[in-house]
Amino acid sequence: MFKRLLFLTASLIPVAAQAQDTADREESADTITVTANGLATDIANTGQAVTIIDRAEIDSIQGADPVRILRRAPGLSISRTGPVGAQTSIFVRGAANEQLLVLIDGVRVADTAAPSGGYDFGTLLASGVGKFDLLRGSNSTIWGSDAVGGVLDISTRGRTGIEGSVEYGARDTVTTGATGGVAGDSYFAGLNANWFRTDGFSAAANGTERDGFEQFSLGGSAFLDVTPTLEMFVNGRYATGDLDIDGFPAPAFALADTAETQETEQYSGAVGFNYYGQDLTLRGSYSLSDTERENFDRAVSDLPSFASDGRSDRLSLRGEYRLIGGLVIAAGAEHEWTSYETSFDTRAEAEITGAYTQFGWVLGGLAAHVGGRIDDHDRFGTEASFGGDLSYALGSDWRLRASVGEGFKAPTLFQLFSDFGNTALQPERSTSYDIGLERGSRREGLHLAATAFRRDSEDLIAFVSCFGSTAPLCNDRPFGTYDNVARARSQGFEFEAGADVLPGLRLSGVATVLDAEDRISGFDLARRPDYFATLFADYTTGFGLALGADLRLVGDSFDDAANTVGLDGYEVFDLRAAYDVTERYQLFGRIENLFDADYQTAAGYATAGRGAFVGVRARM
Template sequence: MKYLAILSTSLVVAQPALAQGASENEITVVAAGLPQQVDRTGQSISIVGAEEIEAVQGPDLSRVLERLPGVTLTRNGGLGGFTGLRVRGANAEQVLVLVDGIRVADVAAPGGGYDFGNLAASGLEKVELLRGSNSVVWGSEAIGGVVALTSKKIEGVEAAAEYGARDSFDGQVNGGIAGDGYGLSAGGGYTRTDGFSQAAVGTEPDGWRQWRAHGRGYIGLTDRLTAKAAARYSDSRLDIDGYPAPDYTFADTPEFQQSREMNARAGLDYVDETLVLDGGFQLSDTRREYVDPTFGPAPYYATKGRAERAEIKGNWTPIGLVRIDFGADHEWSRFADSDGTEKARLASGHVLAGWYGRGFALAAGLRIDDHSRFGSEWTFGANGSYALSPDLRLRASYGEGFKVPTLYQLFSDYGNGALAPERSKSYDAGIEYGNRNGRFHAALTAFRRDTANLIDYVSCFSVADPLCEDGRFGFYANVGKARAQGIEIELAAQLSERFRAQAAYTLLDAADRTPGGASRGNELARRPRHAVTVSADWHSPLAGLTLGGDVRMVSDSFDDAGNFTPIDGHALVTVRASLPVNEAFEIYGRVENLAGVEYRTVAGYGTPGRSAFVGARARF
């Protein structure tokens, strides 16, 4: 544990606190890339800890994410189906996702985003969400925000299993050891469900199963130098529906998707009184195969996406009030399908200079990215925070974001080599009391993001373009502009020693702003105007019994850019309970969608009805 102690000490010494109190313990990595106190940044950041993740119960991470402001999710069918996370109205592919510091996006996917349907909440210790563009620190993809997930670091053994609706089972085991200067944690799990028909009109259940494993560890080489590594692997099979003849409408089919994801990172950390360095090499590899048994066992389409990344980041504190964060990286990405293999590289460097005084913090920075296919892009960002009192602060930020075209958008059958990066400018300002996990928290934030050069698919049946002369059906092009603006409200209170309640509300106005576009002024697809989650937990005096519940409400939206297909709003209620048998063993259960509401998040796709689950946890 020597390295962790040195790191914590160096951060505290180098960064005098803005405010005294519980907020001092809120540490984030999404603001600047290395550990930093949340109240030392003007950016909008929320953190969910292990206790809350465990209280929500089950492998479905979406129910944890929906507790955060600015978040909406859509899912194609049941557990394991494609799950897209939208932050403040951004596209699901415009959010950077990190797991144990590793970028996990599928570079072979058309939009190059991350599918949260393949990531289980089991085994996670912390979820961090930064809302707003932050490409200065994180580069491509960080238009809507950044999500950082951290797996558990434990001593001993933890195990959990649950069973419930649709013959669903989830099991997870985690174990770890730690000593003077070293630590190792590892875990694995299995989830399966019979599911229900992906197609809302279908009757054939579409199931999902996943095997997964992860590990992370560190060892102190000297008092200042530490080696560390992390890895994660999953193997999933998902039944999917399609468009069978003769009607070619969305309906039951025997098709399935096989996915294998492997992510790993190894590196070295150096820490002294004024300098922190984190260097490493990471690998992300995602392989997908699509099979229709009607036509045989061979895949009818397969993709391989691979990204290798060498990086170094750090911070230097020349004097007590000044901290300079910096970094450089080089990424090699590769996309392969039945038509061949394409490659690209991206080299980047950034610097973020900050003044961190008592009660006031201000930081600003620049980044340059050079892509082998389209050239260089500059990005700027700045943020500040001012403490009105020990627990009350004002904060504001401006951030720019960009997202490089994916290799699929550049080189597939629908590719366009002339694509430019998507760009964004993001603004927010707010006032906040306390922190999300303290005794009392209240926050009000206003935000706006303008996005240009949005990449979308264009049908050759609707336009005349030289790209269509080779007989293709369509192509990708920079065709859109959009604006998303609104407010976020967060409330949380420990009303007594036994009762805690919290709420998150988002008012979102997300509209197409494309000059002369057919959809100009329309709402962006699948962006509800209102979204709110209210949660409460009561620790009863009866043998440690805990009762809790969540209410998730979203308003109406549209499924398409033309606003022709409406999606009705809905309210879902989950109730849950847990009971410790002794210090090492606990039983729990929950009922999701208590009222059996029939709803949609994507038009044409089914959703689960009332569902009950029971489980147990053990710690040794």
């Protein structure tokens, strides 16, 4: 039973071990990753760069904004066009937001109707998250398309017993959440619900009208032991949100206050089985993800000014077989159907089939993996991906790790079939390398890590103008089209450190030095700072009081590809506190942006000033 619970905890299904039936299931597996090879793996047995942030740490940071949590992972820089809920992009080691494969409970959740096909982190609230499992580096060998910059698996909350929280603060912001479940020797069923509302602030830095955001989300999961070796599972998530946005009204066509809003509805889920034999583990599933958006301009009409609907359906089978000693072979196959339609584009579809094999060997302190994958897309044909990694224990809790991986991203349906589309597009491709030295783990004792990385990307898809062009590609696309014309290189260093300097006091930090370059123009990639870091301190007393502080440091960058619009660096400081009134009740609060720093992560768009928040949490 425990083996299955641990596997599910790490890989998709929110389950808690029976010995921990009042604890969040994600707190029991903070060293287990699924992003490295698609199945539950101890983080020490992979040479890839992985960061895990569990629910205990999420609770300590507080708040519904996932950006405040994800900035604790090295290699991540962030851009947002307004308040919480606005378009939010995450750049992993300089890769574009759409080059990060995002999974929620193992289900791909990218918006297939979006022009770039990425996931908008503005639609995610941390109050419903149980764990973030982030792999930094290309890994299409295991994951197929989109895993160019990395892979982020987000587990929704799940626990036995009941927990609820409510928080109120600046800008009339309310966050509520509840999660609970029941479990027996052969079953688990759980639900979580979250509601968030804020008046926000004007997304346009020169605006005065507040842009608010409201979202409700509901998630659930269940499993049942059919036999001692066969388990059935199901999970699902639904979210609906309403966001006020600013636009570019006539006659100036400059960013300013508008009456525009965007309504988003998302649902995703999976159903399948897990088989646990003596030497063989199998996981099979069917999953789906759908994102519907409608934009309104109430000053003009109550009818949508734009609507889109993107969907993906996927069949997947993964397995692992222990051959002899520490030798393991993992293999899998997937088939995905994607579709989209918009107010201006008729429905279009594409399919992709992929299969991979990976050999792994664990012997004492040595762990190594090497594998390959073939994908076949019904538009551009086949694509091969290879990868490998090595982890070696040096003694005294030090570990050397290294990895090389290839990634690819299939052209989006919009890039292929819209009025600007080009059906001759090829996939974007990347090769990444990293090598690092690490001591200990990030949440306890002395932790030190340094990683050097590099990623070369080619055949990147960019929009090209057809104004005045006589190129054949522009014959029926007078305004422009998409083509594989760009190349990029990102390289740099990541640093991590943490230490228990006094009883109850832990100091930690992550930092990244980044050089992200367009290899055609030689300019810096837009919105990629040359350095960024987060320093954080946590102090726990012996009488239930916990104090914390977070300092975010970000260097200069450019907002545009031509490097003509600069974004100044900035520093943001947060303070937080929590007090356990009893074993079941906790009061917590924080002050974000204590010194009221004025900064931008996207030119022309405002960011939040100083804000205070207070809340209460109850556990039964």
